[in-house]
Amino acid sequence: MSSTQEHLLDTYRARHLGTPVPPAPGTHDVRTVRDLRAYRRFRAVLAGRPAPERLRHVLSRWLHRQTRPGC
Template sequence: MSITQQYLLDSHRAHRHGETPPPAPGTHDWQVVRELRDSWELRTDLTGRPERGRLRRAVRRWLGPMRRPIG
């Protein structure tokens, strides 16, 4: 069963029971990415280790405009 089929089934079931429908797939993807980035930053700050590696630098460049100062 695909994600779309599961979403449609859950929406139909919620409608029949008079409940609110679930959020559409992909609705909160950017929020999850931001939370992962924030936890990553917090972990590196707490351990006192600098970030390193090509992948981390590439992700940091890509997410750079979305960063917000801590504190």
């Protein structure tokens, strides 16, 4: 059974039982990934390692260094 079919079945059951409808699959994926990233950064700091920087900041700093004249 796919996750969509399972969600539809759960929704059907919830409506007949009068309970709240569960969220659709994939609704909280972005928030989960952000929370996981924050947790990994927190664990790195607790372990005494530097927290990893975001890839976008690292790449922009690297590209800025490459385009500066005279370096």
